[in-house]
Amino acid sequence: MGIGGDVTHLAAVRGDLRRRTGETVMSGFSPEWLALRESHDLRARNPVVLGAVADRFRSRDSLNVVDLACGAGSTVRAIGPHLQARQHWDLVDNDPHLLALACGGNDDSDVRLNAVSLDLGGNFEAVLDSTKHLVTTSALLDLVSETWLDRLVRHIASRALPFYAALTYDGRTDFFPSDPLDEIIISAVNAHQRTDKGFGPALGPSAAAAAISRFEAAGYSVIQGRSDWQIGTADHEMQRALLSGWAQAAREIEALPHRDIDDWLARRNENVDLSASTMRVGHVDFFAVPMTIR
Numbered sequence: 001m002g003i004g005g006d007v008t009h010l011a012a013v014r015g016d017l018r019r020r021t022g023e024t025v026m027s028g029f030s031p032e033w034l035a036l037r038e039s040h041d042l043r044a045r046n047p048v049v050l051g052a053v054a055d056r057f058r059s060r061d062s063l064n065v066v067d068l069a070c071g072a073g074s075t076v077r078a079i080g081p082h083l084q085a086r087q088h089w090d091l092v093d094n095d096p097h098l099l100a101l102a103c104g105g106n107d108d109s110d111v112r113l114n115a116v117s118l119d120l121g122g123n124f125e126a127v128l129d130s131t132k133h134l135v136t137t138s139a140l141l142d143l144v145s146e147t148w149l150d151r152l153v154r155h156i157a158s159r160a161l162p163f164y165a166a167l168t169y170d171g172r173t174d175f176f177p178s179d180p181l182d183e184i185i186i187s188a189v190n191a192h193q194r195t196d197k198g199f200g201p202a203l204g205p206s207a208a209a210a211a212i213s214r215f216e217a218a219g220y221s222v223i224q225g226r227s228d229w230q231i232g233t234a235d236h237e238m239q240r241a242l243l244s245g246w247a248q249a250a251r252e253i254e255a256l257p258h259r260d261i262d263d264w265l266a267r268r269n270e271n272v273d274l275s276a277s278t279m280r281v282g283h284v285d286f287f288a289v290p291m292t293i294r
Ligand SMILES: C[S@@+](CC[C@H](N)C(=O)[O-])C[C@H]1O[C@@H](n2cnc3c(N)ncnc32)[C@H](O)[C@@H]1O
Pocket: 001, 002, 006, 029, 034, 068, 069, 070, 071, 072, 073, 074, 075, 092, 093, 094, 095, 098, 118, 119, 120, 121, 137, 138, 139, 140, 198
């Protein structure tokens, strides 16, 4: 999830949300946004689900992993240290700049990174043939359509591959202190999440539940858990980025007159400036394991 739809996916797809923070341009899949969210993602990842991934491969000496929509490489950095095996990762994304960031600066000879430039909206299944062990993703599934998800599950299940998906937004967002317009704004954000993010009409907040039930129907055992962002009073930049994205989503959905949205944003930002604002943004992690593993 990003600001608005990665809760920022609306920006990523349309390039219409760009917010200047000093010299930093904050947009949907910009390196700046992905860097900003990474520490929140790392804290939020569900430890039980992550532990199940690590346990599954504890006895292996080497491991081949494919990470779908790798961005700047946060999944490798998050789970690589939990895997004891030598690792080869195929990092897949359609953004060459992010791929370069994901693969650059790795000086661990036990972790080999290979950039794969690919539009996952097209035919992507061949990329799954490069692993016998594990497919991962994070902050992707809420962007994809039901049809795309069906294809993904079919292709993964036909290869009997385990699948670890982290940080899928599930529609729950809470603010403290509350504001009378919070609920309508977040419903607009959730409606925006269901619009097309490049893969057809997106599953948005229902993506994790849809993916889990499909893997279970395909004969997988699934361990799942919440991985909510708990955003504290000191996290001004993160809060401002999210609020800006959500206000933009609400404007695009025409949830309210724009002046009401601007006033909501101003009130919320005032609380941020006073270090009096906290937020919780709901996500789900899951690890799906085939009953018969290759
Ligand atoms: C929210 S970011 C998540 C990145 C990374 N997994 C993380 O957790 O930081 C979504 C990623 O999906 C990638 N993406 C979006 N549409 C894509 C497509 N059609 N093909 C390949 N990658 C895509 C973006 O470039 C971006 O890196």
